[in-house]
Amino acid sequence: MSLDHPKSLRQAAEAIRSGVISSQEMTLAALSRAKASRSRLNAFIDIDEEHALACAKAADDMRTSDASLGPLHGVPLAHKDMFDGEGRLTGCGSLIRAGHRAKTTSTVLARLGTAGSFSIGRLNMSEFAMGPTGHNHHHGRVLNPIDPDRITGGSSSGSGSAVGAGVVLAALGSDTGGSIRIPAACCGTVGIKPTQGRVSRHGAMPLSFSQDCIGPLAGSVEDAWLILSLISGPDGLDPTCLDAPLRPLLDNIEGVRIGLAKGLFQQTLSDDVGEAVQTVGRLLDRDGVQVADAPFADLEAVTELANAVAMTEAAAVHFDSMRDAPDQFGSQVRMRLSQGLAIPGPLYVRALQIRSVMLARFLEESFGACDVLILPTMPFIAPLDRDVDVGAGSRMNEVISAMTALTRPFSYLGLPVVTVPVAASREGLPIALQLVARPWREDLAASVARHLERALALSRFTAKAAT
Structure with missing residues (x-):
């Protein structure tokens, strides 16, 4: 796999950090894949090329300075259309909120931003995250990248399709009854629904406030775990988010029953x-x-x-x-x-x-x-x-x-x-x-x-x- 389309998040970040490839080059490649996928997958509601390239240039400029770099520095991702970013549209896959511009940034996007990542666009989803099949009345159904005659699963349909197709290495989704796990299963990716209260829901669209969870879809367990580790932890803006340390993965599972x-x-x-x-x-x-x-x-x-x-x-x-x-x-x-x-x-x-x-x-x-x-x-x-x-x-x-x-x-x-x-x-x-x-x-x-x-x-x- 070429350096502009690395196999893992760590590989992508290391390539940018070492100067083997620039964030702008990697982002241009991701944008090209996203554009090419629109007619084939319908995974993106919106591709924000201007924003993504501005973020990539800033990442490249920071790399040449003495600033410390985050674990996802300069790595382009994309996320379900339900996480607020200050001044940016968050439509929740709906008609009612299609023109909504957020006044604040969701905690999960802020934490990924601190890690150095940014988004190239908003991913399609079931309207207001209500639907396990991946269909959307307003934006059309998202196609399964493995077999377009099959469903992607929902409600994180765009996340499953975009990651499954290799457009991006990882994406955030939400899970209230299976909305991370079902798209992951349908599209051949890894998905993690964390413990209720592990990840802050501040700035994320609510559906069921006693069951909603935010988590990653990624091409591997390692990548999904890295995203989970970055977005987890207590948040004063969400009193339901608790301080429970995330333990490291085990090298050997022989003792696990x-x-x-x-x-x-x-x-x-x-x-x-x-x-x-x-x-x-x-x-x-x-x-x-x-x-x-x-x-x-x-x-x-x-x-x-x-x-x-x-x-x-x-x-x-x-x-x-x-x-x-x-x-x-x-x-x-x-x-x-x-x-x-x-x-x-x-x-x-x-x-x-x-x-x-x-x-x-x-x-x-x-x-x-x-x-x-x-x-x-x-x-x-x-x-x-x-x-x-x-x-x-x-x-x-x-x-x-x-x-x-x-x-x-x-x-x-x-x-x-x-x-x-x-x-x-x-x-x-x-x-x-x-x-x-x-x-x-x-x-x-x-x-x-x-x-x-x-x-x-x-x-x-x-x-x-x-x-």
């Missing part, structure tokens, strides 16, 4: 996904890692609670706009918000009240004898677009419900999850697994994910998509 869902989902998984779960179990066992068939709590019940909380809180966020300008919402988002408005208040409060009880029960039942749980991100490969089109009727609802059945519970419980591709289907599409850990133990989930990534050599999805 793995709970594998070997039998629980066999009736609902596609053959390819079921085989991937079994293959991973055999690989870990071969490598001397303790693997057990983990008992799983009732995820279906937790999914219903997660949905009740998310939809009620989303309806509260958009209550005024739904009253004053309902026609400015896409039809599917308007329908989901209407459903949220109809959820009884006592049901919502009850769902919040029993959250801690459900978490305690889940930790006791599922983590009693293991440190990391492994289960599929989705029970099947990325669905065909026609199967989730509005004309698909009940088939659409069935597929969408199944897509989020294994992701929503961990949003409700606030647990950290790493999604990593582990196999290719018969169609050559990625199959991804979720690695779930106890609160604040992202390091364990990511260490196991990195071990699998290295053992299985699964860089091929990004490489294939970038060609």
